[in-house]
Amino acid sequence: xxxxxxxxxxxxxxxxxxxxxxxxxxxxxxxxxxxxxxxxxxxxxxxxxxxxxxxxxxxxxxxxxxxxxxxxxxxxxxxxxxxxxxxxxxxxxxxxxxxxxxxxxxxxxxxxxxxxxxxxxxxxxxxxxxxxxxxxxxxxxxxxxxxxxxxxxxxxxxxxxxxxxxxxxxxxxxxxxxxxxxxxxxxxxxxxxxxxxxxxxxxxxxxxxxxxxxxxxxxxxxxxxxxxxxxxxxxxxxxx
Amino acid sequence: xxxxxxxxxxxxxxxxxxxxxxxxxxxxxxxxxxxxxxxxxxxxxxxxxxxxxxxxxxxxxxxxxxxxxxxxxxxxxxxxxxxxxxxxxxxxxxxxxxxxxxxxxxxxxxxxxxxxxxxxxxxxxxxxxxxxxxxxxxxxxxxxxxxxxxxxxxxxxxxxxxxxxxxxxxxxxxxxxxxxxxxxxxxxxxxxxxxxxxxxxxxxxxxxxxxxxxxxxxxxxxxxxxxxxxxxxxxxxxxxxxxxxxxxxxxxxxxx
Numbered sequence: 001x002x003x004x005x006x007x008x009x010x011x012x013x014x015x016x017x018x019x020x021x022x023x024x025x026x027x028x029x030x031x032x033x034x035x036x037x038x039x040x041x042x043x044x045x046x047x048x049x050x051x052x053x054x055x056x057x058x059x060x061x062x063x064x065x066x067x068x069x070x071x072x073x074x075x076x077x078x079x080x081x082x083x084x085x086x087x088x089x090x091x092x093x094x095x096x097x098x099x100x101x102x103x104x105x106x107x108x109x110x111x112x113x114x115x116x117x118x119x120x121x122x123x124x125x126x127x128x129x130x131x132x133x134x135x136x137x138x139x140x141x142x143x144x145x146x147x148x149x150x151x152x153x154x155x156x157x158x159x160x161x162x163x164x165x166x167x168x169x170x171x172x173x174x175x176x177x178x179x180x181x182x183x184x185x186x187x188x189x190x191x192x193x194x195x196x197x198x199x200x201x202x203x204x205x206x207x208x209x210x211x212x213x214x215x216x217x218x219x220x221x222x223x224x225x226x227x228x229x230x231x232x233x234x235x236x237x238x239x240x
Numbered sequence: 241x242x243x244x245x246x247x248x249x250x251x252x253x254x255x256x257x258x259x260x261x262x263x264x265x266x267x268x269x270x271x272x273x274x275x276x277x278x279x280x281x282x283x284x285x286x287x288x289x290x291x292x293x294x295x296x297x298x299x300x301x302x303x304x305x306x307x308x309x310x311x312x313x314x315x316x317x318x319x320x321x322x323x324x325x326x327x328x329x330x331x332x333x334x335x336x337x338x339x340x341x342x343x344x345x346x347x348x349x350x351x352x353x354x355x356x357x358x359x360x361x362x363x364x365x366x367x368x369x370x371x372x373x374x375x376x377x378x379x380x381x382x383x384x385x386x387x388x389x390x391x392x393x394x395x396x397x398x399x400x401x402x403x404x405x406x407x408x409x410x411x412x413x414x415x416x417x418x419x420x421x422x423x424x425x426x427x428x429x430x431x432x433x434x435x436x437x438x439x440x441x442x443x444x445x446x447x448x449x450x451x452x453x454x455x456x457x458x459x460x461x462x463x464x465x466x467x468x469x470x471x472x473x474x475x476x477x478x479x480x481x482x483x484x485x486x487x488x489x490x491x492x493x494x495x496x
Contacts, residue, residue, distance in 0.1 A: 013414065013416060014416050014417050018416050022420060025424055063427055066423040067420065070416055073416075074415060074416040074419075077415060166257070166258075167317060168257065168259065168262075168314050168315075168317045168318040168321060169257075169258055169262065171313075171419065172262035172266075172311075172314045173262065175311065175314055176265055176266045178306075179266060179269065179306055179307045179310065180269050182306060
């Protein structure tokens with residue numbers, strides 16, 4: 001119910017076209033990279049998908065995270081801009097329900113973006129490399145991993161935007177967080193569990209044990225940030 | 241109303257916006273890793289750059305590549321949204337002021353924000369250089385004139401980029417489009433500085449100028465130098481077109 005409501009709200013905000021064009025832009029990166037300098041990559045020994053991700057994922061992940069930050073800012077901006085949130089609070093709906101509705105919608109849009117990117121990666125693999133059996137399995141695993149590791153940043157950026165009434169404050173904090181994430185070395189585990197740094201991880205980039213650790217950390221972060229939002233709503237209500 | 245007092249009014253409007261706090265946090269986060277990884281500055285023999293120069297340039301590279309442009313996008317959001325949120329822009333447009341003048345006053349405020357962020361970066365640079373000097377017992381502090389020259393170069397080269405973000409935020413009414421477009425334009429600048437047509441892409445100017453400064457300081461690196469001829473006319477034309485379009489479009493949607 002809440003998710004459909006959120007869908008209706010974002011209909012005329014340009015949210016969906018932005019995500020589609022952002023996905024297309026991120027999808028264009030590997031294609032352009034291969035078109036311009038394919039000779040650097042074709043001879044490498046890894047699987048095609050791994051080569052493509054190593055070469056392009058940092059930029060693609062950065063676009064994804066920026067897209068998520070901007071999307072989260074917009075979703076709460078529409079509530080705060082004309083005091084729509086006061087009307088939402090008078091409805092027989094929990095405020096947390098609205099929050100999780102928004103999170104689910106943003107995650108769903110992110111899945112769409114990932115699918116667009118997967119199509120482009122598949123195209124690159126088929127066009128410049130040889131086809132092999134496990135390709136679809138590997139793609140599925142990689143994207144599932146990326147999705148799970150990106151969810152903490154989705155829910156955290158939503159928490160930030162729900163906390164700040166002014167869009168530039170939430171966008172500013174989001175941009176600072178993304179900037180911090182870009183400076184985190186990918187190999188450092190402790191620093192890499194910062195929610196905004198996790199999307200930069202690649203499945204298969206580390207050993208299996210590390211991958212499993214990242215999955216657990218991502219799940220823990222999602223739960224912790226979710227509880228933090230619930231507490232935040234309660235506390236804020238008692239002060240307003 | 242004179243132009244200066246208009247700028248003063250615009251500065252007053254953003255007084256309580258907490259934007260300075262955000263800019264300051266960004267600059268502090270910029271220098272923290274440099275302090276922690278200060279010993280890496282001594283391992284740059286392959287590039288042939290001295291540790292103190294490397295410390296400065298690495299920090300400035302981080303700033304010019306993402307933090308500074310992204311902060312300017314946040315600044316454009318601030319300037320456009322403070323007035324739209326409570327329809328303050330209607331009151332401003334109802335005053336007997338030339339709208340182009342109003343638009344330019346806001347742009348000057350944006351340039352002020354840019355200047356203050358660069359000055360903050362320089363200030364924090366000296367603090368962190370002093371800290372690193374203490375830790376590593378090696379003099380990391382460069383002459384203030386040299387640091388200000390590098391910072392000034394970034395600032396001058398970023399004006400076309402700021403003008404472009406400004407026109408983006410005025411022409412695109414939907415906030416998410418202008419934010420998304422602004423942020424998306426930053427990401428490819430890494431690719432553009434390696435191409436021959438870098439001068440056609442205003443967003444990579446500050447990053448390009450600092451990369452070329454890096455090449456000058458590092459004796460073994462040969463990064464491309466700046467040719468004034470194709471770049472300067474293009475940059476001037478970009479600024480003029482952006483400002484003309486923004487002055488023309490400013491307030492048009494509200495006046496309809």
